[in-house]
Amino acid sequence: MAERFDPWPEGIQPHVPIAGYPNTFSHTPSAPLIHRPATRTERAAPARLSQKLLCGDDNLAVIAPGRIAQGQLIHISGRVLDEDGRGVPHAVVELWQANAGGRYRHPIDTRDAPLDPDFIGNGRVLTDAAGRYGFFTIRPGAYPVPVPQTWWRPPHVHFSVLGPASLSRLVTQMYFPGDPLNALDRILQSVPDPAARARLVAAMVPPVEVGLGWLAYRFDIGLRGRAATPELL
């Protein structure tokens, strides 16, 4: 179990509010955050959450036999790790993303880009005993942010992870290596430390482990907490 939760190291958390992204001015609390120690409430988290949040939906690309989403088929896999580099077993991992045209299947995404009838765009899995997870999906398209000084979000995949402690709760995004929009993205670039930004960019891997049909990416996710999981045998 988690023995220790160190403060966030410098440069990892996004610097807010973000110039050119008006919502960060209207939503970000203006008063300084109140520092509090990790009490029992923050160190604990729900047991067996996967019974409540049903897991096992790991294929966004094939909605039904023979119905395959449009776009570049990809496989994203990696490990959820604690700050000691140990796999976090039985973490709930949620993923959602835009389709290949850069549109979400969501009532408030009313942008004039096509919806793909064979792509819903979300899945949820549980990490295995070694903290591994994986999803079959498609490479999402870029989309513009509807603000006065608009910019384009690079292709990205949203992740939500529920781990062994409330303090390890994480919501983040994954980016694709080499995309020129990465350097222009106000959201990615709000992370001050270049190394921390680099950790949000997936790595391409040879597709041997998933076969020839899928372009494979590897994306490891770090959660707060040391000695947060039992030693692996």
Add this chain to the structure above:
Amino acid sequence: MLPSSEHTIGPFFPQTFFREGDNDLRRITADAAPSTRGETITIHGVVLKADGVACVNMVLEAWQADAAGRFNHEADPEAHLADPDFLGWGRAWTDAEGRYAFTTLLPGGYVEGNQTRAPHINLSIMGAGLMRIARTTLFFPQGDNAADPIFALVPAPLQGRLVAQPDGPGRYRFDIILHGGAETPFFQD
């Protein structure tokens, strides 16, 4: 591995991720009968941003001890005595008027170390424009909040903003103001 950076959950967190009963902390599964070991209560309110404007599609997560003040988690030395039918966790999202609601059991207080925790519910707020999870804690008017070590960290003039207001039998109102005027106090864990 160093922790990954937080990012906004964005405006498009899938509504299909929400299922009936997700905002009911009393149920360990969607189909399970709610725990009855405690007093059922409703927590509701609105989430507002600057200038009192309602926040739509915000995602809220609630986490609390059971009615006897125990967590079914290794962090609690009395985890083996925790209510096995109570989850203590729920997720809700705000509607077009910024409203949310949770159903739960009134949490119990407990002793932690040499201090006494008053009954409380931890709330996490996520949404477009919030690059990091906003974390706050709801307390109850009947609790011994003055003795609570976390309540005591909040500047006295702001403490009342963390106390839910009675709003009918078994109902409490807790509005969350992200930015401006009567801004809710938030914590950095």
